[in-house]
Amino acid sequence: MSRQPLQLAVLIGSVREGRFGPTVGNWFVRLARERTDLIVDVVDLAESALPMVLPAFGAEAAPEAVRALQDLSPRLSAADAFVVVTPEYNHSFPASLKNAIDWHHRQWHAKPVAFVSYGGVSGGLRAVEALRPVFAELHAVTIRDTVSFQNAWQQFDADGTPRQPDECGAAAKTLLDQLTWWGHALREAKATTPYVA
Structure with missing residues (x-):
């Protein structure tokens, strides 16, 4: 049975100056785009400009928030699945990701x-x-399965290529295989019975 590709949103979670997130994220996106069962949208939170102050319950969002949400919200809604690329801070x-x-x-x-994570000794797993x-x-x-980079800054060369491509590539394939299984299963289930939260 032929299935429509899943819409995958890859979120780059760090917005700090000098961030390493795009290096990790771009590597992962290259692998994901090699697959025929995924259509990949890169959502870089550094470009979303969401305010850190949320409106009160029931209140309308401020105009700058509305503009940011008009770009971001439809992309998240369209996604069948997500990969979050996150560093570990403390x-x-x-906070940008939680926001x-x-x-x-x-x-x-x-x-x-x-999840694709990176950091120091923990590899972002916390x-x-x-x-x-x-x-x-x-x-x-x-x-369940993740891709994590311990001491991430030492794991990539100057071109953004992992120094151990086979190892992390295998981990990425496992993650994407599991993600696509769940993505199809949940999309098909919702098509039969709308999900009620």
Whole structure:
């Protein structure tokens, strides 16, 4: 049975100056775009300009937030699945990522979320573990297997190519295989029975 490709949104979670996220994210996106079962959209949060102050419940968002959401929200809504590329800041994930998550709700419902992390000795895995309950609260399904880069700045050459491409490429394939399985399963389930949160 032929299936339509999944729409995959890859979120680059760091917005700090001198960030390493695009190096990791671009490598992953290159691999994902080699697959015929995925259509990849790169969502760089450094370009979204979402305000850090959310409106009160029931209140309208400020005009600058509305403009940012008009760009970001439809892209998240269109996605069948997500990959979050995150660093680890102080044993957790960056505020920019939590802010983007909190500005949205239904966009995450009944969709799979996978993680590519990077950092120092932990490889960003503490950020991933902190993100799992956040996405569970938003009715998303997180993928068990991750791709992580310990001491990430030493793991890539000047061209943004991993120094051990076979090892991390195999991990990325496992992640994407699991993500696409869940993406198709959840998309087909929602087509039969709309998800109720």
